[in-house]
């Protein structure tokens with residue numbers, strides 16, 4: 468492909484950017500993907516041995532999208548962990564709710580997938596498309612829009628020009644920011660972002676448990692924040708879990724430091740087991756224990772002239788419901804759906820109406836999820852007796868109300884709102 472001729476440049480080849488590249492590449496678009504990171508590994512050991520530290524819980528809707536893109540079969544042949552059940556409870560009270568795939572006649576509520584493995588699966592498919600060009604270890608350092616003015620003096624086309632860290636430039640009528648929560652492209656385009664400090668940080672690690680998880684995802688709401696045990700299926704065994712423990716930044720630093728020594732790791736295992744109310748017995752920490760600050764961000768606009776934001780560049784939210792990747796995949800699927808459909812009708816790639824339609828379909832839905840995460844955090848972080856009583860009644864009450872429960876399960880499956888065709 469001539470490097471100057473792309474229909475779209477995607478800045479950021481993470482899970483969301485790569486999925487968008489595949490959706491558009493398959494539809495015949497000339498796509499360039501620019502990423503500051505090295506090429507994702509195609510290591511034969513991916514998905515074998517010890518599980519990777521960073522995993523994502525994918526909804527059924529996300530799985531269907533990856534299936535439609537022929538990424539899922541390869542990833543699943545390596546390693547995915549289905550979860551059939553979910554238990555959520557208030558560790559400070561008596562409220563509890565549990566879901567089972569049987570309640571909606573499904574096989575699974577979702578799957579836990581290692582991020583590296585998923586990215587490798589996407590990259591593998593992208594490499595088979597001659598119309599997708601990859602620029603790895605290339606950082607975008609500049610962005611501007613240039614109008615081309617024809618000899619009649621009337622403005623005609625407008626191209627995005629990006630500058631890379633080696634000084635070279637690329638242009639295309641469309642540019643997508645899939646460059647993560649701190650999105651340099653969003654900043655360079657001057658798109659304002661609303662930020663909310665959650666006052667929490669997420670500690671992640673991998674553990675082995677004495678009692679098998681039975682393909683059930685568990686989350687306990689502790690006074691300091693939610694503690695999640697995500698079930699991993701490793702070599703046919705069900706004794707590994709991926710941990711996301713959201714807590715205060717001070718506590719997160721202490722937990723991370725504990726993993727530095729054997730004694731500390733043993734102590735961390737005890738605290739994790741206690742946090743989970745000993746439901747899986749003794750816990751052994753088997754990996755590093757980094758932590759990440761949790762800031763909720765929402766771009767005030769998702770689009771500009773010939774520019775769209777997707778994934779964490781548009782929104783980043785509390786990991787308590789494991790929705791970040793899922794929302795990003797829905798952004799990618801909706802944006803591709805709108806573009807591919809409009810192009811078949813002869814619209815130009817940079818047509819603003821297409822971008823506006825994308826923003827309309829995604830921004831409100833993502834805003835609702837961000838608000839829900841904020842509400843959950845407030846409700847479960849509260850020590851007020853009235854709120855504690857309400858949440859205990861609420862959880863247990865909903866647990867007995869089948870129609871409401873089914874609705875919540877549909878949400879967990881990602882089957883709500885304005886779903887793009889390829890996710891139905």
Ligand SMILES: Cc1cc2nc3c(=O)[nH]c(=O)nc-3n(C[C@H](O)[C@H](O)[C@H](O)COP(=O)(O)OP(=O)(O)OC[C@H]3O[C@@H](n4cnc5c(N)ncnc54)[C@H](O)[C@@H]3O)c2cc1C
Pocket residue numbers: 478479480481482483484501502503504522523524525605606607608645646647648650651652669670671711759777778779780786788789790791792793794795
């Ligand atoms: C502890 C934790 C647990 C989570 N668990 C879940 C879960 O269970 N389920 C779920 O759905 N989500 C989960 N998430 C959220 C999820 O990880 C993110 O939403 C997701 O990774 C965002 O993907 P992305 O592709 O939008 O961005 P990223 O993965 O951040 O990718 C951005 C890419 O842009 C590139 N880039 C950045 N700047 C530049 C530049 N200037 N030039 C070129 N390239 C650039 C980077 O190299 C990177 O490859 C979790 C998050 C955390 C912190």
